[in-house]
Amino acid sequence: MYYSFCVTHLVQISPPDTRPHAIVIGSGFGGLAAAVRLGARGYRVTVLERLDAPGGRAYVFRQDGFTFDAGPTIVTAPFLLEELWALCGKQLAEDVELRPITPFYRIRFHDGRSFNYTGDAAAMRAEVARFSPGDVAGYEKFMAASQEIFRVGFEQLADVPFTRWTDMAKLVPQLLKLGSLRSVYGMVAKYIRNEELRTVLSFHPLLVGGNPFAASSIYSLICFLERRWGVHFAMGGTGRLVQGLVGLILGQGNSVRCNTEIAEILVEDGAACGVRLADGSCLHADIVVSNACAAFTYKNLLPAKHRKTWTDRRIARGKYSMSLFVWYFGTRRQYPDVAHHTIMLGPRYRALLADIFKHHHLAEDFSLYLHRPTATDPSLAPEHCDAFYVLAPVPHLDSGTDWQTQAEPYRQAIMRSLSETLLPGLEDEIASSRMMTPLDFEQRLLSYRGAAFGLEPLLTQSAWFRPHNQSEDIKHLYLVGAGTHPGAGLPGVLSSARILDRVVPDAKIFA
Numbered sequence: 001m002y003y004s005f006c007v008t009h010l011v012q013i014s015p016p017d018t019r020p021h022a023i024v025i026g027s028g029f030g031g032l033a034a035a036v037r038l039g040a041r042g043y044r045v046t047v048l049e050r051l052d053a054p055g056g057r058a059y060v061f062r063q064d065g066f067t068f069d070a071g072p073t074i075v076t077a078p079f080l081l082e083e084l085w086a087l088c089g090k091q092l093a094e095d096v097e098l099r100p101i102t103p104f105y106r107i108r109f110h111d112g113r114s115f116n117y118t119g120d121a122a123a124m125r126a127e128v129a130r131f132s133p134g135d136v137a138g139y140e141k142f143m144a145a146s147q148e149i150f151r152v153g154f155e156q157l158a159d160v161p162f163t164r165w166t167d168m169a170k171l172v173p174q175l176l177k178l179g180s181l182r183s184v185y186g187m188v189a190k191y192i193r194n195e196e197l198r199t200v201l202s203f204h205p206l207l208v209g210g211n212p213f214a215a216s217s218i219y220s221l222i223c224f225l226e227r228r229w230g231v232h233f234a235m236g237g238t239g240r241l242v243q244g245l246v247g248l249i250l251g252q253g254n255s256v257r258c259n260t261e262i263a264e265i266l267v268e269d270g271a272a273c274g275v276r277l278a279d280g281s282c283l284h285a286d287i288v289v290s291n292a293c294a295a296f297t298y299k300n301l302l303p304a305k306h307r308k309t310w311t312d313r314r315i316a317r318g319k320y321s322m323s324l325f326v327w328y329f330g331t332r333r334q335y336p337d338v339a340h341h342t343i344m345l346g347p348r349y350r351a352l353l354a355d356i357f358k359h360h361h362l363a364e365d366f367s368l369y370l371h372r373p374t375a376t377d378p379s380l381a382p383e384h385c386d387a388f389y390v391l392a393p394v395p396h397l398d399s400g401t402d403w404q405t406q407a408e409p410y411r412q413a414i415m416r417s418l419s420e421t422l423l424p425g426l427e428d429e430i431a432s433s434r435m436m437t438p439l440d441f442e443q444r445l446l447s448y449r450g451a452a453f454g455l456e457p458l459l460t461q462s463a464w465f466r467p468h469n470q471s472e473d474i475k476h477l478y479l480v481g482a483g484t485h486p487g488a489g490l491p492g493v494l495s496s497a498r499i500l501d502r503v504v505p506d507a508k509i510f511a
Contacts, residue, residue: 021286033084049256056291061328139192184212208488225491295483369391415427
């Protein structure tokens with residue numbers, strides 16, 4: 001440290017920080033993980049977030065004594081988080097307790113029957129036998145296939161940059177051998193005859209924005225991934241993970257700035273060199289990493305003259321994931337029989353998904369994901385109360401739905417359905433309430449078309465076909481998050497940051 005004397009007291013002056021500068025746009029899990037990794041490699045990192053608090057889709061709402069995680073609630077592959085803490089010489093458990101959840105999900109069919117989905121192989125065989133004894137052997141074969149796909153799709157490919165088309169071409173024979181041309185549902189149907197079990201084993205693409213009837217069977221690896229590492233919940237809410245990551249970044253001598261909106265990524269001589277803020281000021285950087293929606297990044301933050309690959313036309317021609325309607329609510333009473341994660345299936349499965357993904361039609365019926373975190377952590381609600389959110393997959397904004405007028409009627413329909421099934425008397429028990437619609441995804445989270453997960457995870461929009469982690473046209477510009485490879489979901493966005501270790505140059509080249 002250096003010191004200088006002023007008239008009345010000794011002033012401590014820190015030496016100038018000469019580390020190469022990296023700017024990270026957005027503070028979702030991808031951006032925060034990228035910041036930690038870049039900091040560990042010797043970069044001075046500034047994370048810029050337009051909202052008033054970090055987290056992005058993992059923002060936290062607090063109201064009326066309740067804590068609501070805005071987005072991700074399912075933690076799988078925790079080793080990806082443990083890696084980030086290890087890079088800072090710490091242990092994840094020092095800051096965050098991850099508690100295993102069982103069952104992973106309780107899947108409730110429209111007729112009231114339920115399937116408890118767990119990571120216990122024997123318990124799963126018993127559940128399968130309860131629905132269809134003849135499908136037990138097929139289930140075992142499906143899980144073996146899921147494991148093989150996991151070994152390739154996750155262990156070998158999740159952190160491969162796919163910067164060249166040859167990277168993809170080399171894998172085609174292996175992908176074809178694994179049946180990647182089939183859909184997830186098609187892969188399940190190859191082994192399972194019972195329709196309810198086909199639904200149970202094929203819904204996972206919805207967790208990453210995909211239609212089980214269209215998403216490549218590569219995504220069936222999620223079944224084995226969950227068995228391999230389990231499903232966890234961060235005590236205190238997912239926001240505790242965000243707080244922990246911010247703490248790591250600050251501990252590296254780096255910064256997170258909220259209420260800071262980006263107007264443009266600056267490009268000079270074909271390379272990203274900083275950003276211009278909405279207030280007109282500019283920040284220089286040696287590299288820029290965008291954790292914003294990939295389509296928004298290219299369409300709104302980069303002038304067309306710098307883009308040859310992701311042109312406005314190509315962006316518009318992409319097929320985008322569904323959006324979400326989310327109702328956060330707290331109740332004056334508890335519902336102890338409701339599991340932490342419940343999937344409530346409506347009367348239709350294939351037809352409803354066609355309405356959402358293909359026809360872009362908001363149907364009158366729905367399937368729901370009900371999250372009750374107070375089943376595991378009562379501290380998220382006042383005493384003797386419960387915190388919930390209920391999520392319905394809905395079409396993105398190409399549906400033309402007027403959510404300003406439709407949101408409340410849609411919420412009431414969901415409330416009536418919950419009151420008639422899992423949450424009796426719900427109408428009279430609401431203590432806190434707020435909603436998020438596709439408009440919020442577009443206007444608050446800047447997601448193109450209000451799609452909650454970026455490009456739909458089709459085979460033709462995966463790996464090399466997805467926006468690259470290293471920009472195809474602009475040097476020193478990188479992408480992380482759901483919109484780039486390998487895709488959405490917590491393991492996906494954390495892996496996208498992991499890829500930066502392979503494509504971002506060592507900090508010393510900028511010294």
